[in-house]
Amino acid sequence: MKRRDLMRGFIALGGCAVCAGLARASEGAHWEYKGEHGPDHWADLDKANAACSVGGQQSPINITSAIKAEVDPITVSWKKSAGKMVNNGHTIQVNMPEGSSITRDGKVYDLLQFHFHAPSEHQVDGKAYPMEVHFVHKNKKDGDLAVLGIFIAPEQKHDVFSMLAKNFPQKEGAEVQLDAFSASDFLPKGLEYWTYEGSLTTPPCSEVVTWMVARQPISVEAVSIQAFTNLYPNNARPVLPLNRRLVLMSK
Numbered sequence: 479m480k481r482r483d484l485m486r487g488f489i490a491l492g493g494c495a496v497c498a499g500l501a502r503a504s505e506g507a508h509w510e511y512k513g514e515h516g517p518d519h520w521a522d523l524d525k526a527n528a529a530c531s532v533g534g535q536q537s538p539i540n541i542t543s544a545i546k547a548e549v550d551p552i553t554v555s556w557k558k559s560a561g562k563m564v565n566n567g568h569t570i571q572v573n574m575p576e577g578s579s580i581t582r583d584g585k586v587y588d589l590l591q592f593h594f595h596a597p598s599e600h601q602v603d604g605k606a607y608p609m610e611v612h613f614v615h616k617n618k619k620d621g622d623l624a625v626l627g628i629f630i631a632p633e634q635k636h637d638v639f640s641m642l643a644k645n646f647p648q649k650e651g652a653e654v655q656l657d658a659f660s661a662s663d664f665l666p667k668g669l670e671y672w673t674y675e676g677s678l679t680t681p682p683c684s685e686v687v688t689w690m691v692a693r694q695p696i697s698v699e700a701v702s703i704q705a706f707t708n709l710y711p712n713n714a715r716p717v718l719p720l721n722r723r724l725v726l727m728s729k
């Protein structure tokens with residue numbers, strides 16, 4: 479399947495903001511994680527990607543200090559449901575049917591999709607985890623995005639991740655319809671988190687994302703991580719300066 483057809487397919491699938499971002503960028507310019515189409519050049523590839531270089535609120539970041547604050551807990555209402563897993567040429571992404579959401583500060587964000595990065599995009603005190611999963615949510619009314627990032631470390635078996643890993647579509651453009659599974663199995667035991675205002679970590683790097691990064695990692699089997707890195711050994715954007723932003727931390 480040609481890249482452009484693939485991206486049209488994405489829009490048809492759910493029209494999510496991140497996918498739409500990918501679609502716009504891919505229609506204008508192909509991008510990658512290294513070389514002349516790599517992160518240092520994303521802004522040069524397409525005018526629509528200007529924020530990738532001139533933006534002051536870019537993601538990911540290295541979390542080195544945070545202010546303890548009365549941030550609202552995240553209420554997660556993810557239903558057991560079937561998704562469609564796609565190899566989109568940048569990551570493995572699972573597009574989710576309607577019906578799952580999170581609520582924070584009284585605002586509801588619908589779950590659109592989740593996808594993986596290796597190594598983790600966010601860092602803690604300069605250290606990356608082997609992987610990070612991003613659960614992308616969108617508020618219906620204003621289009622604001624809320625992304626929950628969860629670090630993944632290798633340790634014990636994780637049934638859902640193993641199931642996904644065994645079914646990762648190997649070729650760009652390939653997709654797999656999944657049986658119903660519980661995305662909540664990806665949540666750590668406690669949902670203490672860091673939060674800051676940032677951007678998409680892929681072109682066009684739009685600064686429309688409230689980031690929530692869980693402080694506790696989850697663990698999966700090392701062999702499952704390898705199944706991902708065999709496909710995508712490095713699909714993490716390097717960290718960007720915090721600039722004048724604050725990182726808040728739930729108590």
Ligand SMILES: [Zn+2]
Binds near residue numbers: 679
């Ligand atoms: Zn991501």
